[in-house]
Amino acid sequence: MADALTQLGFASWLSVLIASSIKVTLILVGGSVGMMFLTWYERRSISYMQDRRGPNRVGPQGLLQPISEAIKTMTKEDATPREADKIVHFLAPVVMLGATVLSFAVIPWGRMFPVDLNAAVLFVIATGGLHSIGMMMAGWGSNNKFALLGGMRGVAQLISYEIPQVMAIIPVVLMTGSMSLQKIVEAQNDFGGLGWYVFSPVGLLGFALFFTASLAEGERTPFDIPEADSEIIAGYMTEYSGMKFAVFYLSNYMSNLAVCFITATLYLGGGNGPGVDALGGFAGGLLSLIYFLLKSFALFFVMVLIRATVPRLRVDQLMSFAWKFLLPLVLVNILSASFWVALLRWDQQWPQLTEWFGAPSTADATNWGRLAIAVGLTLLINAGAVALIMRLTNRNVQKHLYTTDEELALGLS
């Protein structure tokens, strides 16, 4: 966009400034308006799943409901507790929303890349980590014990789930050989636009793990413990009302949307799909944008489905799920990703291995043969690991659920 403006006769710095402002405005407006209708969509679908009506009075099918709610939140009284730390209390939602909006900078919209950072994957993770500051500020600044507890719980959850989330991305980075989202999208363009990572065993497991960890990062059910309504009444948002609460809500939804976008980019091939390269040019770009949005909203539908059906976890279940279930699986997945890369590029990358140590050479094998070996081996490793860890976890769960009399006697005699 900046080049086109330069050709129109603007100075280069002015055209960069104008182009960046337009992009930022588009993202902000698109994000918040999109979020308003996502809330409508989510409530309608959940009410359909639970056999009730949901919003249906304002406008056709309740479509104007978000607008009426926006007016309501804007006109609502914005109360601040007398003993609260006013500035911190005010800045907390701003920090949360800022962290969310930052991550939108690197998301590839089909074939359009607002900013192609070299370390885009890390950037997304880093901005996700900034949420914990906002949460801490909200919890502490409210001067309320429930809010502080909720904030602490939220931060603990964010820190715990950041580890499996980051490590679930490592296989993708290994397979692509780059942390740039543009390169990751390009790498999934094989087989007529269908070489998505989710179709490989490594990518499939990585997709499941990343999406689960991201649900916890975005405080979605079943991991919405920080705002657990039934226990500590809205958690770190207890003392927020009116527009400040709405900003929290907005940042929450936008970060969930960003998670869907990132998952679609990393594992579902971003804007790749059959026909994008064949069309080419503007039409191909439009088609890739449509593919990308379809994949992302399908993921959002999965989030809604999970919210409608899965009950909330307890705090201890949450922690052991992250450390005892997700983390080992993620480690195994990294191992099998390195096998995948090694089997596909054995002789080009490490000719010394065959020369010096007599490792079997796959130079004679065809590309399809290598692919078959790689798929078979990684499938074996990943399926074995999933089966083993699920079995171990089930055994532990049963042990803690049903304490026998013998165990009680053993512990208390």
Next chain:
Amino acid sequence: MNPIAIGVFIVIALLTLGSGIMVVTVRNIIHSALWLIASFIGVAALYLLMEAEFLAVVQILVYAGAVSILVLFAIMLTRQVTGEGVRVVFERWWVALLIALGLFGVIVPTLWQHGSTWEEASKLAQVGPAPVEGVAAGLQVATATEIGRSFMGEYLLPFEVISILLLMALIGAIVIAYEERTRRRRVLTLAEELALKKRGIVEPRDAEGAVVPREAEGAVILLDSEQA
């Protein structure tokens, strides 16, 4: 330098410096930690302006994301957070000022002598794609690819040494935490207490009716039932 880049640089540098000064002058210690986060983010923005993307992102991830939360947790768990009576400026503040000025006096001439590096750095800070080939040798290790190459090639030995050091720290932390854990008593759940009452075992009480701690009886319940 590009006019936008200069303007952005001045704004970010002033913000970083200002929040750095606020860190040491603000009375409320939590506010001080929050200003520290602001200055971390300012430094990250400066890195980004120099197109050292990887460094900028790691600065946000490690310092603004992780270290600051650690600092906040540590403050909240150990101190009186209001800190109204805390003296910020001590008698010998001029000693600290002298040391800071001395350090500044070392850094500025060093940068001045390596004039070429400074020039290249400002060239790199231009908005838009910068030519990577013409960059001075010391600045080439800026992108993720270059850092990865130099970790696995030139600086492999230091990298391994640091990895072993960090691994030892990790194991040490686990060992310390584990020793701590075996001494702690397990708190019974409601269901377990109920089961105990059903089986006729009640909490041991002394003459006044207060609950006798179990350690006094010699029966210590460990956190993990396997260790009992």
